Amino acid sequence: MLDHLTPLISSPWLYLVVLVAVAVDGFLPIVPSETLVIGLGALSATGRPDLAALAVAAAAGGMAGDRVSYLLGRKAGRRAARGKLAPARAKAEHALLKYGGAAILLGRFLPYGRTATTITSGSVSLPRDRFRLFSALASAAWAAYAIGLGRLGGATFAHSPLLGAAFGIAIGMTLASIFTLVDKRRRPIRPIATRPAPLETPVRELVAAGHR
Incomplete structure (x- = not known):
């Protein structure tokens, strides 16, 4: 991907x-945005692209x-109870009930955590102002994290920005693997699809009431 973007480095x-x-x-988690930002962070050691x-x-x-993910959750969030995102969504709902908006910040650094927590925030009607606040905090923290990994790679291999980008991406992949292993070792939470349907309303009321 970086090869395709090289002509745009100064644009x-x-x-x-x-x-x-x-x-x-954020709503279609197949785009390697973390790899992109880490790689560009490494290249920024040369002065381009502009870090800020x-x-x-x-x-x-x-x-x-x-x-977008929040709005999708408001309209069709319950459908996420099925398919590959079901376990992540169940954990996201549990985290939102336990930690509130802070779960959005924590979820940003877990595999599929971003999509799961934002969609679930919409489906359980987390207040929009609180959602926007924690989304902004999570986005800023993630940007600093990804660019920081890239800069670390760029500083380690100052003679070769592309090698530095690869090094930063490798660190990011290693950390993601560690997060995945830790997440798998945690006590599993029942998929939300197995819960009785009448619980949906109390869940929304609990989240909304706890964060007004």
């Missing part, structure tokens, strides 16, 4: 590409994608 269009990629990754503009684009894309 302002690059930041639009980053914003869109990070946004789409990259951070703004990544954070803005994070918030935009979260909003």
